[in-house]
Amino acid sequence: MKDGEMNFDTLAIHAAEQHDQNQALNNPIYMTSTFTFTDLQQADDTFSFKRKAYVYTRGGNPTINLFEQRIAALEGGVDGVAFASGMAAITSVIMSFVKSGDEVIAHRNLYGSAFGALKHLMPDYGVKTKFVNMTNLEELKDAIGEKTKVLYLETPTNPSMEIIDLEAVAKIAAEDSIKVVVDNTFATPYLQRPLELGVDVVVHSATKYISGHGDAVGGVAVSKNQDYIYKLKFGYMCELGGVMSPFNAWLLLRGLKTLSLRMERHSSNAMKIANFLAENPLVERVMYPGMETHPGHEIAKRQMKDFGGIVSFELKGDLETAKAFVENLKLLKLAVSLGDAETLVEIPALMTHRDYLEEELKKFGFLKKTIRISAGLEHPDDIIADIKQSLERVR
Template sequence: MQFDTMAILATHQPDPITGAVVQPIHLATTFARNAANELPGPYGYARVNNPTREALEKALITLEGGAASLAFGSGQAATMALFQALRPGDHVLVGTDAYYGTPALLEEVFHPWGLTYTRVDMSNFDAVQASLHENTRVVWCETPSNPMLSITDLLTISRLAHEAGALVVCDNTWATPVLQRPIDLNCDIVMHSTTKYLSGHSDVLGGALIFKRDDEFTKRVRQIQGLSGAVPSPFDCWLVSRGLKTLGVRVRAQMATAQAVADFLDGHPAIQRVHYPGLANHPDRALIHQQMNGPGAMLSVQVHGGADDAIRFIGQLKLITRATSLGGVESLIEHRASVEGPATKTPQNLVRLSVGLEHAEDLIADLAQALDRLH
């Protein structure tokens, strides 16, 4: 079955009582017991489970090919619950080019608690193998990475990690299951910021974990979520489920436009370098074809000059909005180093562009006039 069909079937659940085609939003925080003090169904209290949240989790299981799923109030909440399921003294391996919030969480919250971590170039398999220790429990991958769009060979990393007894977690936010299914590539857990492409309209905050197995580790994460209350609201879950219906159509349209934009920017005299998996000169071109169904709709651009030049460039844009986040229907651009702060490893002349659903010619015209003003 093709992805678009699966997305509709996974989220199309007519109400069995009313026949409503659109699934209802269950806002109840608690559920009544009968005279014998028994719950009539599986729901008791919304922090533990909720019908609307459960519907979203079942859809994510279908789309990512997992066995269990947990929806969270944000991507960072999902990441935090997973790390909380580890023990003091455990070790995490994370890519050098990971979303800055992931190592920040490890350094600021979990390192003082006793969790150790190492950052490594995931494309250097010798370095990865040398960094795997007896106490390594999780290898955290992100591909394409944020913001440099480097590609991780998930099959090879999974093999190395599993040989060392570690779980592989893949942040699949940028690729989405439309373009990449990490569980099919031997990863154990998939993480999503559902704020981004899965919801797709810049109007909901959310996260998710999808597990290859419903095992003891999965149960531990589920327990932590229930105890800590890192859950999304029913309305937020409903919004993400609604976004899933059009995910395939949106991503493919955005990707086609992103390719046109990247082709225009590549070789432009004001541009030093374009980072986009769809370019013929991308160093991981063969790997991209092997594990992805397309290059996605995110690209990063380094202008000639420094931070001032990058900021001046995006300041001239008329159509593309200067804002953090990605995956929405509107195109967004940001000076990434400014967002990440003083500890950033991102080049100062780099801007990150999330391509939306505007027409490619209009986006290119906006970028062209802004670049012309740099001279």
Template sequence: MERNKKRFETEVVHTGYDSSHYQGSLTPPLFQTSTFTFENAAQGEKRFAGQEEGYIYSRLGNPTVKVLEDRIMTLEHGEGALAFGSGMAAVSAVLFHLLKSGDHVVCSRGVYGCTFGLLEMMEKKFSITHEYADMSSEELLRQAITENTACIYVETPINPTMECIDLKMVCQVAMELEIPVVVDNTFSSPYLQNPIKLGADFVLHSATKYICGHGDVVGGLLVGKSAEEMQEIRMTTQKDIGGIMSPFDAWLLIRGIKTLAVRMDRHCDNAEKIASYLKAHSMVKAIHYPGDADHPSFRMAKDQMKRPGGILSFEINGTKEMAQAFMDELNMIKIAVSLGDAETLIQHPSTMTHSVVPPEVRAKMGITDSLLRLSVGLESWEDICEDLEQAFKKVEKRAVQMQ
């Protein structure tokens, strides 16, 4: 599709909306309706037959939702996009579209806990097997692929270890073997990374996170490089399972995405400073941040990401109990799952987002009981550091008293 290409910061504000079509309204209108009327019976018949464009029912399409879909499609360099009621609805839709009983999925060795749960359910109920593979080299990736592999599913950076996967390498192997590649791009947002430009077939987001940016919407987005295939998903998996996004949530996401570029730059600026602070702290055993020169994925992140992102993980130099005690001593920083909000959030993956993953599998993923994940917010980085520091001092003092 030929587009009048503009820079990212302009696209997030303008793409997908023409105010002249809506009484000159600067802000896209909210079409809070479940159904749409037809001028006559013949028009209804034509729309249901696909012979005439137009809206029928909001599960099949809605003007407000379409603005969001068109905008994310452009930002991710795709040819079709769909909005869903949650990130997991988007994950489910693309996997149900690509897979059938007996198929095999190769996954990056770390995935979001609910994606793990979905894959386990698909194996138990539908005999769709999966393997968590080390994708650090082409040789290791090829070893994981079988004659039944029907999809390669990648998170990069991986949640919560922040390992980055070489998307060009993965997509080149997949293209040779005619295997579709799905990339969860939630941690990067389209501002920092564009998997379709690197060869992926589908890219998805939990729009709840950076796309929204304000912690007030649950939603998912899926973008594909084939318009025909995305339309097929719309009229089958999405229509018949029904995990759609509401018009109001789409309206909120359109509002949120306008500031994505400026927010991401601030998240990244703050994360770089917090990572430096944590790396030098005596109570931190290790940090996991692609912007750290000592991180195994440092060069990979520089090659395929604009910046290293706003998420980092770190391991407390102590036990699970010490990690949890540290969280309890924080004041400004909130204990909460999710990420990408204006507020800095901290969580304990092994007992929260990845608690569904068996301990032995978590160990292989690199998720220890002392690991904490920090979603760096938009506050002053000095205030974030001060809150971390006072919590470290209290926990350290308690540890000394217990000796």
């Protein structure tokens, strides 16, 4: 049975299988830096790509390549490039499309380090970024200029949970041959497949839902263009050196096997948390695309299979109220990151999104007191009971 004939759940376990001579059920971890040759002719054939083989793990490794090909199959891409972290993937992909004097247009609300790289790092190399509200397509069109080479966005966004119409953005970009790069970390390919909506490259912090166990750091980029994948791998990942460990690739392959089951539970728990919060008189605003009151609900219904595991909200009161809430929680863990089996909570403006200036937060779609919950896999009644007892203490 070919990969293209299998359903998502099966692809997550079997796509791009490598047949090892020892017939191991789980693919071996090739923990080696270097691969050997029988003679110089074999070495020459390998370096000139006449022979498909491995030289050095920075440029290729069987365990890493299996992860790249499997995630590509799930995203509907031709191949992928694995990186040491999600940020290595994001910065390498953006750098692969721009040079000094070019411009990136990014959505106003991004993961804090992605915002920091575009706001502070890239200008040092002559690449400027405009931050716009991509939920407003007219604002996006007005922002595009002759120097614009890349549109970069997340959807749902972190942490304000805004929804961006991927198909519409891709059509706008195509008119001017602009590349669209989408961070699909929150949704995963199980819930959303941006490449099928016209996006050029999808990136992930594989540390999050793809791993699912909070024990591996990694990133990956996927495209439908094989020539671009070669360019990204050998021209950027190898040269900049952000290579993934084979052991982490093996852990991520393990995570992929249960991705669909976990995303269903994460999404179900998040919906129950959002509904509970929406009914509580101490809660001022709930940001979750699964709610019909969410401004991006209809777009999310169209381009997502479900609404994901992240809920952001604000309590009535100020930052001190938000601090009291998170510090009174017992089951929920105060931590950065997301997508783990454990339910995690944070105040983004104090933690993952510290690069945003306090006076500009509202412009970027969230507030200093915004709280973000990553719904874990625990029983929803226990998660909600902990939220409830903390809200009662705040009251």
